[in-house]
Amino acid sequence: MLRADYILKLLEKNERIDGRKLDEFRKIEIERNIIEKAEGSARVRIGKTDVIAGIKMEIETPFPDTPNEGVLKTHAEFAPIAHPDFLPGPPSEDATELARVVDRGIRESNSIELEKLCILEGQKVWGVFIDIHIINHDGNLIDASSLAALLALMNTKIPKYENDKIVRGEYVAKLPISHYPINVTVSKIMNKYLVDLNREEEDVVDAWLSIAVREDNYLCSMQKGGKGLNIKDVDEMIDLAIKKSKELRKLL
Amino acid sequence: MGKIKGIELLKNGKRLDGRMPLEMREIEMKVGVIPNANGSAMVRFGKTIAVAAVYGPRLLLPKHLQENDRAVVQCRYNMAPFSTDERVKPGPTRREIEISKVIRQAVEPVLFLENYPKTTIDIFIEILQADGSTRVTSINATSLALADAGVPMKDLVVALSGGKINGTLILDLNGLEDNNSEADMPVAFTANKKEITLLQMDGELTKEEIKKLLKEIFTAGEKIYQMQIKALKDRYSE
Known part of the structure; x- marks a missing residue:
């Protein structure tokens, strides 16, 4: 409670507990290809938040309405560690x-060219499984996880498939990626807009809007959390998300 | 799942069900449909039918879930197995878990939770038939059910979906449009203060399109608000 008061008091002066500006991310560290067993992987650290995304490729049955497209499945686990x-x-x-x-x-950004992942129409397609593993939680899990997922997809390789079997460790191609969505979560606290909240700041957040911005500045997904926002908030939060997405995109 | 490519959803400026781009489907609202509940309502947008019931504020058990300074809102959005073309397997899906959360957050801002410590306000929503825009239909039903339950509210919550088909902005997506649209954007807001309490989007929209769509949703939402008031008055003037 005292800590929350302190965070809010500092914010009145446009200051944050870790000395950052309101629109400043913590230091972002990226490692690629860290899990040899996975077809693609990446680790993203934003400050003390630490997230690993691993990609596994498996043979799946396509959805009935998209018989010649690969399937994408995403799972996240808040591991007790x-x-x-x-x-x-x-x-x-x-x-x-x-x-x-x-x-x-x-x-929604059509990042993966799923239509190139068909093996046998209506019967066999590649399934792309994104698994998000949170290693340490110090806030802003959505941005960290989205970035890790995209980086992992970018280094994913399609395994060899021979005689109805996946030959692990041998690859035939890179996963075809055509769009690069960057997710930026903008938070509102005391009528101020902030990015990259740490865990303690998340405790005092009023509302947040998570926005996926594509390289052509199209917005491809939004998710609001917390309390209400007015139209001016949404306007300014989208602007800030677009601006920060350009910065983050340089890390790809 | 996935999108059927190349479906023509707009012909001669009209949608496949004959509507104009910014036209809503036929809307029906009825308050007090579940006698056992403290408050309840049915809302229908075209073929989409949602029933919401409110129980509480009532003591929240087990005790460790209680909050000492406010009520907890628990929300469950559930699709009836027979509500869609292919049977919905019973049990909460990831989609339903997420929708339950965003519906809860869409109505929480209008409640005086601090007045009811240690209690729960339970919101149960059943989708009896799904033909697109089920979450916004549910929110309209929830707004009415809360008012019917006599839970003090700062405002009613109005909800409506917007989207884009064949490059044209539309309101109130039906199931076919939902599955094949270029974008869909469900929105909920408080009727008077125009505070946005739910905002989601999938697809491809520019910032300008989002602003335009929000404006159209606010305008059309006024009609939904008037219908909510009428449904509440009808319930108590019988």
Whole structure:
């Protein structure tokens, strides 16, 4: 409670507890191809938040309405190692939301060329499984996870498929990627707009808007959380998200 | 899942069900449809039918879930197995878990939760038939059910979906449009203060398109608000 008051008091002066500007991300560190067993992987650290995205490619049956397209599935796990509040068990509401927001950014921007992942129409297609593993939670999981997922997809290779079997460790091509959505979550606290909240700041957030911005500045998904926003908020939050997405895109 | 490519959803400026781009489907609202609940309502947008029931504020158990300074809102959005073309397997899907959360957040801002510590306000929503825009239909039903339950509210919550088909902005997507649109954007807002309490978007929209769509949703939402008031008055003037 005292800590929350302190955060708000500083914010009145446009200051943050870790000395950042309101629209400043923490230091972002990226590692690619860190899991040899996975077809693609990446680790993203934003400050003390630490997220690994791993991609596994499996043979799947296509959806009936898209018989010649590969399938994309995203799962997120708040592993109990990452935070005292994370408990073992089925994915929580927040973990489910995280997975679905990451999934929508990738899916709705048509990032992966799923139509190139058909093996046998109506019967066999490649399934792209994005698994988000939170290693340490210090806020802004959506942006960290989305970035890790995109980076992992960008280094994903399609395994060799021979005599109805996947030959692990041998690859025939890179996963075809044509769009690069960057997710930026803009938060509102005391009528100020901030990016990249840390865990303590998230405790005092009024509302947030998570926006996936494509390289052509099209917005491809939005998700609002917390309390209400007015139209001016939405306007300014979108502007800030577009601006920050340009910065983050340089990391790809 | 996925999109059928190349479907023509707009012919001669009209949608496949004959509507103009900014026209809503036929809307029906009825308050007090579940006698056992403290408050309830049915809302229908075209073929989409949602029933919402409110129980509470009532004591929240187990105790460790209680909040000492406010009520907790619990919300469950559930699709009836027979509500869609292919049977919905019973049990919460990831989609339903997420929708339950965003519906809860769409109505929480109008409630005086601090007046009811240690209690829960339970919102149960059943989609009896799904033909697009189920979450916004549910929110309209929830707004009415909360008012019917006599839970003090700062405002009613109005919800409507917008989207884009064949490059044209539209309101109130039906199922076919939902699955094949270039974008869909469900929005909920408080009727008087125009505070946006739910905002989601999937697809491809420019910032200008989002602003235009929000404006159209606010304008059309006024009609939905008037219908909510009428449905509430009808319930208590019988």
